Amino acid sequence: MSYALELKDLRKNFGKTEIIRGANLAVNAGERVAIIGPNGAGKSTLFNLISGRFGPSSGEILLNGQNIEHKTPFEINRMGLSRSFQITNIFPKLSVFENLRCAVLWSLGYKYTFLKFLSGLKDANDLTEKYMEMIRLDKKRDLLAMNLTYAEQRALEIGITIAGGSNVILLDEPTSGMSKSETSRFINLIKEVTVGKTLLTVEHDMGVVFGLADKIAVVVYGEVIAFDTPEAVRSNVKVQEAYLGSHVADAQVGGH
């Protein structure tokens, strides 16, 4: 049986600097994985490699057993992987409805057609309405995305990501910039919309991590140093040294 997503000795150089240094990861279908790690560890780069934004220098990425490391973002998306962005990345001059409808069109097979009217695509419109209710933006249907509040834009960002029906979802810091109360509501939303899907999320907020994830992957200096259940990761010595240990070290330096 193949994994939903598998990284094999993945490496990425920017010039002479090696950012991802032999990352290995194997995610089973349906698992929720939180990727944590200190700033600059390469979490976002890892997402960019998986989603095809950058090509890796070497190594393999397998999506449902198929190699995707040399494919373009849209090819990877068509194979069933979708991602969101840390900095809100939506279509500002389109309405909420149009934003979501654009995201469902390819998955329903409409491709580049200009011989059908959008208003006649009942399946696409129904599906769009469904997602709009899911992310609680049905009351903002015809508002331009640029006029939404920040939290609403983040919800739309998630909506666009899941609307294509992909089975593997990558969320890059979905709650960044949100208040505490917004964050907890948002985690419930994410749980709800990703039922039955494989979820990978980059997160800094430990509350979010433990609330959301079945498994935690710890990335330090471009390597996955631990990948296990939250409890196991918490007690992992390597993690404590590399990740939590740095805080201890900092505190000690500050104390002297």
Added chain:
Amino acid sequence: MSTYKFKPYNVGRWVIWSMFAIVLICAPLVFTSNLSGTILAQMGIAIIACLSYNILLGQGGMLSFGHAVYTGLGSFVAIHALNTISAGQLNIPVSLIPLVGGFAGIGFAVLLGYVTTKKAGTPFAMITLGVAELVFAMSLMFSEFFGGEAGISGNRVAGQAFWGITFGPQTQVYYLIAIYTFICVAIMYAFTQTPLGRILNAVRDNPERVEFIGYNTQRVRYFAFIIAGFFAGISGGLGALNFEIVTAEVVGAGRSGGYLLFTFLGGATFFFGPIIGGILMVLAFVLLSELTKAWLLYLGLLFLFMVMYAPGGIASLIMMNLRVASFGKLKQIWVSYLGLFVTSFIALIGAGAMIEMVYHLQLNATLGDTLKFMGATLNVKSVDSWFGSTFVMLTGLGLFEVLRRQFLIEWSDIQIEIEKEIKRRETA
């Protein structure tokens, strides 16, 4: 605001399209002179050209500096097709010549657009500029196809007359153009309501994100470019029929610049903006150029003014005021509008007097020192004339600026009131 809709209700849509058809049918019955006949025909052609350009600019965010390549090459292929019909070697009705131009447009867009649409943004603009220069240079090299300096002329009374329609009289050509205009406008509007049309808007807004929802942005741009090329070619083909002569000027940079300028002036963010732009283009090229030698200068000033104060073009001005009117608040600001209009007119008179005097000095110095301007006699060598016109201009500008600031305050107050009104209605 920037979704391309006339009205959400189909009734409104029927009314608007019927009115459009009636205007097209009745225009030559109202404006009966020879001059207005050719102007109306050219307006139809310009409307198609500007709308096709707006598929790139307004809907796809592609700033093309070479759209005349596709209208112009469409014209050339059309006129050659017309001459082949005249020679009896081709048996298609003259009324289909514009379609020949359209298919030529598709052909060249498939060929040249493949390179052009590989990039977006600034590189795209640069490549269109390069392609335009390339084609213009070729037009001087291959005189068999482009006819050299004299161009290629043809005769639209060719082949067999269909129901007695020979296309000899201008009226018959006008109605042919009107039919093409109506159908092309309708199809181009329909295009904005299709999946490709909407994804094109998404590519305009955020090309990177489009790649992550399964679409190849390069291909979206390419397909849109080909469609724009088709309608550009139709417009070119109609031009060939209308003028019966095609010169290298039609693929030139000036023509391309005209499409850009007037599409922008009309308003690229609304579907109907370029229709206004096309009408203005013909009025400027035919009437304004008759009125004054300095017409390009005035046009430049107008363009500058619009880019700075109304970047959404005339269409957005109309829509903004319709919104204000629909909340019954237009009566609060119409006095300001009147003031703005009068003061800007005063400033324009002063500036115009000076511009005309400069042109007179440079071009018509042999005709003496005096010229007529709006009923007044100006002397280009006299201090009084210069002082007077400077004074008028500065007075106009000063008053305009004062009123403009006042107007901005009133305008933002009204917008706040409207927002409140909307909130109130939502909760009610």
